[in-house]
Amino acid sequence: MKINKEASLKKFNTFNVSETANCIYEVEEIIQLKKILSDIKGQILILGGGSNVLFTKRFEGTIINLRNKGINVIRENKDSILVEVCAGENWNDFVIWAVENNYGGVENLSLIPGNVGAAPIQNIGAYGVELKDIFYSCSGIRLNSLEEFEMKKSECKFSYRNSIFKTELKDKVVITSIKLNLTKSNHHFKIAYKELKENLSNFELSLKVISDEVIKIRQSKLPDHKSIGNCGSFFKNPIINLSKLKKIKAEYPDLPSFKIDSNKYKIPAAWLIEKSGFKEKGSKNVGVYENQPLVIINRGSASGKEILDFANEIKYTIHNNFNIQLEEEVLII
Ligand SMILES: Cc1cc2nc3c(=O)[nH]c(=O)nc-3n(C[C@H](O)[C@H](O)[C@H](O)COP(=O)(O)OP(=O)(O)OC[C@H]3O[C@@H](n4cnc5c(N)ncnc54)[C@H](O)[C@@H]3O)c2cc1C
Known part of the structure; x- marks a missing residue:
């Protein structure tokens, strides 16, 4: 675990702004997370990749940058697989892992910046797919009681770029992992999005073909946050x-x-x-x-x-x- 006191937030946000915070904890283990949560007084902000946050002033509180890693198979049969992904995994690294293993469902969500733990917060979506389409549940800890929980999809109140974590549970929980249902065969290729449909009309579809095309379209339209x-x-x-x-x-x-x-x-x-x-x-x-x-x-x-x-x-x-x-x-x- 790394503790940065009077820390600059510049490398913690993709807008690249130079605000500061009282303290930033970079936390790799859930056991450390629990200890910090029980010790800290005052305002807490859970931060992943900082790709959906604009800091407009100094943050007078503690930032927890969750970095726990791991992808585990919970169960599988010949057609589908349920995987649990730790919150600190980079979202796109997970998508690459899924596509390489021929697990379907997240290929349209290729190249979205940020971490897995933030994906349910705004029900990330792109090119006709939203997280909720493959979401099974998420696990986490309530900040006030330190009680652990698992919430099923129906409890998360997902809608367009929204969920219970942006409303009733805003700033009240830390998500430590999510479980997703992916396909192993009979993939449901989703190419209704106009540009995907046009560009892929002459291709034999596969998860990799769709992921590569999504990446191509995104790179032609969106700035790379590492330079802009x-x-x-x-x-x-x-x-x-x-x-x-x-x-x-x-x-x-x-x-x-x-x-x-x-x-x-x-x-x-x-x-x-x-x-x-x-x-x-x-x-x-x-x-x-x-x-x-x-x-x-x-x-x-x-x-x-x-x-x-x-x-x-x-x-x-x-x-x-x-x-x-x-x-x-x-x-x-
Ligand atoms: C170039 C670019 C393209 C993008 N394209 C898309 C897109 O196509 N679709 C889309 O939906 N989004 C897109 N985004 C937005 C962003 O990538 C997503 O919202 C992403 O899920 C944010 O992840 P993060 O780890 O960076 O979250 P952060 O910015 O760190 O945090 C975002 C919110 O989630 C909360 N949070 C983060 N982690 C946790 C956790 N473990 N537990 C509880 N709360 C947590 C934070 O407190 C904050 O409220 C894009 C961003 C960029 C820069």
Whole structure:
């Protein structure tokens, strides 16, 4: 275990901002985690890869960076396998492991940054698949009582980029591992997403072919956070009702929309942001990514506060232009 007092958060967040915290514990063992949780007083933040967090000020508390490792097979038969993955595993390393072993279900989620323990928090999703599609349960510890728990999928209240861990259980638990159901045969290849469908129409499908294509598409659209600080999509795609959709479409007939049900439509926040001219706005330090305006980027030395101010300017403008309230996907601290 490593303890960093008066620590810089720069290497702990993919926005690459230089805030500080009272203390950061880098914890590899659950037994150490329990000891720290029982000793610490004050505010606690559990941190994985820091790829969905914007620090806008000093964190006056303790950060626990969970780094426990391991992938264990719980049970399997000829068609499926239940695996338990420790929270500190890198998500994409786990996807690579699954694809290499021909275990299906996570290939569309290739190259999402961050750690396994954070995957249930916002029910990570990409290219037509969400974590909930393969999720079985997660295990963890309650921060107030130190009681261990296992929560099944039905208890986690998963929805679009949301779960019980962002609502009722926000800041109340640490997830130590998750269990996922993967296929061993009769894989359900999911290529309904437009670009996947087009690019893979002449290929014989396999988990590796899909994973490679997802990686190719992601690399063409998203900045690599190792060179350009960012947290992926800053806002969720808004869901609006039919009457609002009709109203906006009357003025902007080219507004894309995806039907969820007869009265609910998801619209791309990226479109709203681009239409509001934000590709040309921003400053020397902050802006939106040219290939994907939903991604706010740190152009070098932005502070968290500068990034937040720019995000708020986007929110304000979208509300003025379209009467739509954008909601952050990223946790603001
Ligand atoms: C370039 C880029 C692309 C991205 N693309 C996608 C995408 O396609 N789809 C998508 O869904 N997301 C995407 N993201 C967002 C991000 O990668 C995911 O949300 C990821 O799951 C965050 O993992 P993390 O370990 O970095 O979490 P962190 O940023 O460290 O934490 C995020 C939240 O989870 C909590 N948390 C973390 N670990 C635990 C734990 N063990 N127990 C309890 N709480 C915990 C934190 O307190 C915080 O509230 C992208 C980000 C980047 C930078």
